[in-house]
Amino acid sequence: MADTSVNRPSFIALSRRPWFWAWVASAAAYGATLLLIDGGGGIDLIQAALTFAAFSAIVGIGQMFVITLGPGNVDLSIPATMTLAATLSLKFMGGSAGLILPGLVVAVGVGFSAGVANYLLIRMLRIPPIIATLSASFLYQSLAIWSNRGLRIKPPQALSDFTTGTLLGVPNVALVGLAVALAAWVLLERSTFGRWISAFGQNERAARLSGVPVEMVRALTFIGSAVLAGFTGYLLASFSGGAALNMGTEYLLISIAVVVIGGCSIAGGYSNVPGIWGGALFMFLIVSMLNSYGLGAGFRLMITGAIIIGIVAAASGRDPQ
């Protein structure tokens, strides 16, 4: 994918980027919301959007790498992994400030184990990833329910302050999300591994024949997705004051939606990181826009769904290359 338009920042070159429209749509939703709240609270809205979009973006990036692998590759265990990692890490920390970093290790470790388990199921049972991650998610969910026991353990105060705090007006969580996105961008666009993932998604057979270690690529991709899910679970639970058993539920839909809205090819092979953030911001801003128009939860859900379908229907005519 030789890109000659890099040094030519004209609008047309920009608008050809796959992530462009996600950002335009986010800006439009932001503007439409501001119109209604009479210009006041614009900063608050951006802060809230950055915070909530960060959670969606981090899980979305993991899901993006998985979807890049091609048709049938979707990680359906993200919600259960988030919940399990959040539950176990908060239980481990028990509200003690000294255990914040070890708690993070626990959350990431849970994600890592879930990713390894997912991959082993795919590899050893030779089943489509969608079924492997689905059946595994049942187990993770049960483990989370069992270890949670209906108790809501509070996160350590320092961690809670960090996740809800800001640095120079930018929410800390958003900074973390941006750092993850930057790392993912380097990995996808500037590293051999990123090329391997894209090659895998474009043509697995050709990739295999040209010497791409396909099984390693697949393993690392699924592990990465689960690790990011575990990490998000840790952040989200600390942000919202404790782990809840249904905390991951909406992220299954969101993680796939941000990938699609972000202009990545759902058939795999062609992905981009800026679009994930654009899609994540859009998913939050569209809800707050509908909110500010006084629409109830029912209408909000319906319109969100209609927009997702509209975007794929419109994007399907576009050549992913």
Next chain:
Amino acid sequence: MSSRFRILLPVLSLAVLLAAVFYMQPRAMSYFGLNLLFNLAVPIALATVAQMMIIMVNDIDLSTGTFVSFVACVTATFLNDAPLVGLLILAGAIAVYAALGALIEARQLPAIVVTLGMSFVWGGLAVLILPSPGGSAPGWIRALMTAKPPLVPMAIVASVLLAAVAHFVVMRTSTGAILRAVGGNARAVSRSGWSVIRLRAGAYALAGFFGVLSGITLVGLTTSADANIALRYTLLSIAGVILGGGEFTGGRVSPVGAVIGALTLALAGSFLSFMRLSPDWQIGAQGAILILVLAVRLVFARNGRRKEAQHG
């Protein structure tokens, strides 16, 4: 895997599980016991057949759970208060399903994303209809679901009936054969003069129809509804199809197997309560059973291939 092979494993897993239940709790081996064991199986089986119709044409429906919840809300409100309006809404919902199938084929959209979007739409509609749990079941469906036919409990009678009807439609009619062919090789079907758009719409309409039945029967059992009543049906229905020997591609599905798969999943829950395991493990056990069956299936398939190699 031959089709006879395909049905063997689901039957076997159900039999093993049932035997384990009877061994641990001999009193379950009665009319009343079976009724209790398979109590919630009928709506799950219907949802599984609905999912099977979609998997048959190589797609996957991530909105099954919210759709069944939506139907349950309509059943507990409109179908109860104003049956005609209720029926019109449900017919409209089936038409929407058909339209989705046509849209997916016409624009070559990924079904997983479209149905994901639809899950928001159905969920939203369900919340609009029933913002808080409530409503009540129409008398006739309540009577039907709690009927006590002689000798065999209602859940089993209904499951056998469902398996027979689904098997007839999918495996014994020419339309069913063409629909499975769409999953096998859509291009070949299109080249031989069929409208794949119309066929995919048909498969989706069938899925909508069985989804509607699932929601109605669910309300018949629970007597009231809420917007989240059947969310787990999405995963359960996919698991049921796979347990029943269905495959993700190639239109290789088994309606009888799907019903048996759903019964196995329903039984897994009851099995655990007999084991005195906490209900926390219920979904976990369903996942474990799914993995176990897939592992056994892999062994079967390998043996099958080895035999083929020896003969060839």
